[in-house]
Amino acid sequence: MLLTEYRLDLVIQALRTALKMEHPADAVLRHFFQEERIGSNERSLVAETLFGTLRHRLLLEHACTLNDKGQATARRMALAYWVKFGGYNLRELEPLLKAKEADWLGSVKSINVNELPLSIQAEFPDWIVEKLRPHHSDAEILELGRSMQQPAPLDLRVNTLLAGRNEVLQSLQSDGFDAQATPYSPMGIRLKYKPALNKHALFLTGKFEVQDEGSQLLGLLLAPKRNDMVVDFCAGAGGKTLMLGAMMNSQGRLYAWDISEKRLTNLKPRLKRSGLSNVQPQLIAHENDNKVKRLAGKIDRVLVDAPCSGLGTLRRNPDLKYRQSAQSVAELNVKQAAILASAARLLNQGGRLVYATCSLLHEENQAIVEAFLATHPDFTLLPAGEVIRQHHIDLPMGVYLQLTPQLHNTDGFFAAVLERSASK
Numbered sequence: 001m002l003l004t005e006y007r008l009d010l011v012i013q014a015l016r017t018a019l020k021m022e023h024p025a026d027a028v029l030r031h032f033f034q035e036e037r038i039g040s041n042e043r044s045l046v047a048e049t050l051f052g053t054l055r056h057r058l059l060l061e062h063a064c065t066l067n068d069k070g071q072a073t074a075r076r077m078a079l080a081y082w083v084k085f086g087g088y089n090l091r092e093l094e095p096l097l098k099a100k101e102a103d104w105l106g107s108v109k110s111i112n113v114n115e116l117p118l119s120i121q122a123e124f125p126d127w128i129v130e131k132l133r134p135h136h137s138d139a140e141i142l143e144l145g146r147s148m149q150q151p152a153p154l155d156l157r158v159n160t161l162l163a164g165r166n167e168v169l170q171s172l173q174s175d176g177f178d179a180q181a182t183p184y185s186p187m188g189i190r191l192k193y194k195p196a197l198n199k200h201a202l203f204l205t206g207k208f209e210v211q212d213e214g215s216q217l218l219g220l221l222l223a224p225k226r227n228d229m230v231v232d233f234c235a236g237a238g239g240k241t242l243m244l245g246a247m248m249n250s251q252g253r254l255y256a257w258d259i260s261e262k263r264l265t266n267l268k269p270r271l272k273r274s275g276l277s278n279v280q281p282q283l284i285a286h287e288n289d290n291k292v293k294r295l296a297g298k299i300d301r302v303l304v305d306a307p308c309s310g311l312g313t314l315r316r317n318p319d320l321k322y323r324q325s326a327q328s329v330a331e332l333n334v335k336q337a338a339i340l341a342s343a344a345r346l347l348n349q350g351g352r353l354v355y356a357t358c359s360l361l362h363e364e365n366q367a368i369v370e371a372f373l374a375t376h377p378d379f380t381l382l383p384a385g386e387v388i389r390q391h392h393i394d395l396p397m398g399v400y401l402q403l404t405p406q407l408h409n410t411d412g413f414f415a416a417v418l419e420r421s422a423s424k
Contacts, residue, residue, distance in 0.1 A: 157211040168202055
């Protein structure tokens, strides 16, 4: 794409707002596009540069201080990104450059990333590196960080209540999409590119939803039966709720709980498309709401997709590593422990609970589960690898489900399968 002053100015405007970290990057972009009525080429350039800059922010900030000790302004970050990662050469940028910028960008292009500190190579702020180090080697941290710098593919989940995977796959392929079956989830489809699908006939008729393959595997760990009573404790906009409802063949009863009315409102059109009649969305005030107390000991299956740092989704949300902190994680840990303890009270004897996060951090994952088990002797840990194997899925896994982009090409996910003993 030809770079012009106009296009550079648009990118700088969007970046200035995004780099303040006051709002999620996708919200910044959405607002910017509402304010600036621009063409599809410009939108594509702004989006790609904004997310690319956030992915590589630490290296670009380092690059901005080369030679003339300049500041990491939005302008310099954009130019450095285009030269280092955007595939543009200095000749293409020359008409846009001020005095000395060409020399500086030449230095940027020749940066040897392998000579830089681990945090810059991995694109993880120091606080994340320090939290990962007790449980991972530096080589593992670097591999994880580099996998998080790649854009994520687009995964779909077929609504098995309305369609089979082969039917949807063949239809998408015949429409010209580069689509393949996902390697692990039996209801997943992966698209090589990211086409807009919100007006596709199969989407409008509820035959698929957008959902990462790792997220789909959480439903298989929970394995609800048709006539079970099931609670999705932190339902959000309901992606996993819809999957569970389809697995139950729209039978039994499925409660979708969340503390956000807005998120539950976003579930309604998805629920209507899905054809499910066994889902009951309900707003709760907190984890000890009366609705929780009323159903204590009566529920067969509970999914706790706990609020977390979201660091497993950095391929999609690269700004999260700057919007979270060691302090915010500590606050989340208190919330996670409280939610898990409350959700566990719902289970009947022999019932199953899956605790899950999209985090990479030990203290949001294993530490929460281990602390819970230490104070709840009536619960045992089922090895996630064995539960997955029962679904005839070839995914070697130990006690916990732990998914990462570099090993599984999914978002980073953690899950533990807990079972309440059949007799007290």
